[in-house]
Amino acid sequence: MQLVRRERRRIAQDPVIPLAPLIDVVFLLLIFFMLITHFLNPSIDLTLPSSTTSQINDNRSVTVAIDAAGDLWLDEQQINWDELTPRLQGLGDGTSTVRLRADGGTAHRDVVRAFDCIRRAGLEDIALEAVRETGD
Numbered sequence: 001m002q003l004v005r006r007e008r009r010r011i012a013q014d015p016v017i018p019l020a021p022l023i024d025v026v027f028l029l030l031i032f033f034m035l036i037t038h039f040l041n042p043s044i045d046l047t048l049p050s051s052t053t054s055q056i057n058d059n060r061s062v063t064v065a066i067d068a069a070g071d072l073w074l075d076e077q078q079i080n081w082d083e084l085t086p087r088l089q090g091l092g093d094g095t096s097t098v099r100l101r102a103d104g105g106t107a108h109r110d111v112v113r114a115f116d117c118i119r120r121a122g123l124e125d126i127a128l129e130a131v132r133e134t135g136d
Contacts, residue, residue: 061097061127062088064114068105072114081113088121101129 064084065073072079074087088098098118102111118126 061099062091063099063101064088064118065101066103066106066110066114068103070107070110081117084114084117085121088118088123091121091123096123097125097127098123099127099129 063073063075065076067073072081072084074084079087100111100114100118102114115126
C-alpha cells in the first residue's frame with residue numbers, strides 16, 4: 001500500500017489593518033486638541049499688574065499685548081510697532097474695545113506708545129488689563 005501525500009497549498013493573504021478604529025482615534029485626538037486650544041489662555045507670557053478696582057469687560061474686543069522685552073502682539077500674533085496703527089484701522093467702524101495687556105515689567109514709554117498708536121487708529125475705547133487682587 002502506497003501512501004499518497006497531499007500537499008495543501010497555502011493561499012497567501014495580505015495583512016489587513018482595520019481602518020475604522022484608527023479613524024476613530026484620529027478624530028478623538030482632533031476633537032481633544034481643538035477643545036484644549038479653545039480653553040487655553042493666550043500663549044504670550046505676561047505678568048499683569050494687579051488692581052483692586054479692576055472690572056470685567058465682555059465687549060467685542062481686540063487684544064494688544066506688550067511683553068517685558070517690549071515686543072508687541074495683536075491678538076496673539078507678533079507684529080512690529082509700525083504695523084499696529086494700520087492693522088487697527090482695518091477693524092472698521094471704531095466701535096471695538098481694545099484691550100491693552102502690558103507686562104508688569106514693561107517700560108512706561110511702550111505703554112504710552114501703544115495708547116498713541118491705538119488712538120491714531122481712531123479707536124477710543126481702550127481697556128487696560130490687570131489681575132484683580134483678592135481682598136485680605
